[in-house]
Amino acid sequence: MSDKPPPPERTAAEKADFKRELTDVVPHLRAFARGLCGRPDVADDLVQETMLKAWGAQARFEPGTSMRAWTFVILRNAYLTDMRRNRFRGEYDEGVAERILTAPAGQEEPIHLSDMHRALLTLPPERREALLLVGAGGFSYEEAAEICGCAIGTIKSRVGRARATLTSMLEDGDIPQRSTKDAAAHRAILQELDQVAAGNGIAAAKS
């Protein structure tokens, strides 16, 4: 993929820097993965896979750039690959605590963690990841576009649609049952995944 010659082997100091930065982003990788695939155990497996891939590809990391963005691309690619192998089916964690996530002022019903989780997992994957990156991870639209390998306008559109859907679900209490249980819905999601995977994210982080 890369048309550049492989960079020279990293020095011990560079490896130490890389490891420190990688260590710092692990909690963020866990949070992103949890949002993507729902189940904590599956998410953590994905993060460990990502860490190993990132470590193996560290020569392609450009020091001074965002380690979080770079590793998110690796995690995202690993997730999409595993999704297409049917390893994940957007499984909702049934064991998630029924606790109140936030109780907005002027809101009659507080929002529960489990509802938020379920609503998030009913979103099509490309909208879910866009919303996670921008709405939860705090990435700019531009950064999110880099990570997903698509245009800024595309990210804005995906975030906008995701927000509209969540607003409908959470504020109108209209959360459907898990659509991924339905075969047709699952096929549709896989088709969308192929489109999502067509954008390859930051090229340098491809593994």
Place this chain on the structure above:
Amino acid sequence: MASRKAPVKANQERGDTLGTRDAEHAPAWANGLKQLYDDVVEEPLPDAFKDLLAQLDADDEPSGDAPSSDKGAQ
């Protein structure tokens, strides 16, 4: 994409993030989503991750005392 884009900068200005344009219309759940993410970030790191991080160095140093435990993910 016709040309290779510049990599994302570490401290890129966040001028166009969610909520700046329409913060006044931010849905009630927006905080909850952020909290969902932040809660996981704040979780103490499970030992499996510490072990994996420790192992990265060990695997890398030919002279090091590489532990022979599982790699966690293949």
